[in-house]
Amino acid sequence: MIVSFDKPLPDTELDQYLADIERVMLDSGLTQSVATGRHLPIPGEEAIPALIATAIVQVTVADTDALAKAFSAPGMHEVIDRWQSRYPYRVAWANHEPLS
Numbered sequence: 001m002i003v004s005f006d007k008p009l010p011d012t013e014l015d016q017y018l019a020d021i022e023r024v025m026l027d028s029g030l031t032q033s034v035a036t037g038r039h040l041p042i043p044g045e046e047a048i049p050a051l052i053a054t055a056i057v058q059v060t061v062a063d064t065d066a067l068a069k070a071f072s073a074p075g076m077h078e079v080i081d082r083w084q085s086r087y088p089y090r091v092a093w094a095n096h097e098p099l100s
Contacts, residue, residue: 002092028073
């Protein structure tokens with residue numbers, strides 16, 4: 001999950017957002033692991049006409065069915081709606097088989 005907030009947000013808020021997403025994903029019982037990280041900006045990337053990440057959320061699941069269920073787990077939409085109302089953001093997906 002590639003997350004891009006519309007405007008910069010304080011570091012403490014980004015930390016809390018990532019912790020909230022990680023918690024709700026793990027609480028679903030459908031994920032094998034969840035890892036989050038901040039985007040590392042490089043000079044000139046703003047010239048690329050694409051979504052520039054604020055953070056990455058990597059979720060490992062057994063299969064695509066588990067992934068679909070995890071994103072409809074209790075509490076997921078409440079977390080998303082709460083953060084979207086405070087700090088609008090966009091998400092891009094990169095679902096894939098395990099990388100070697």
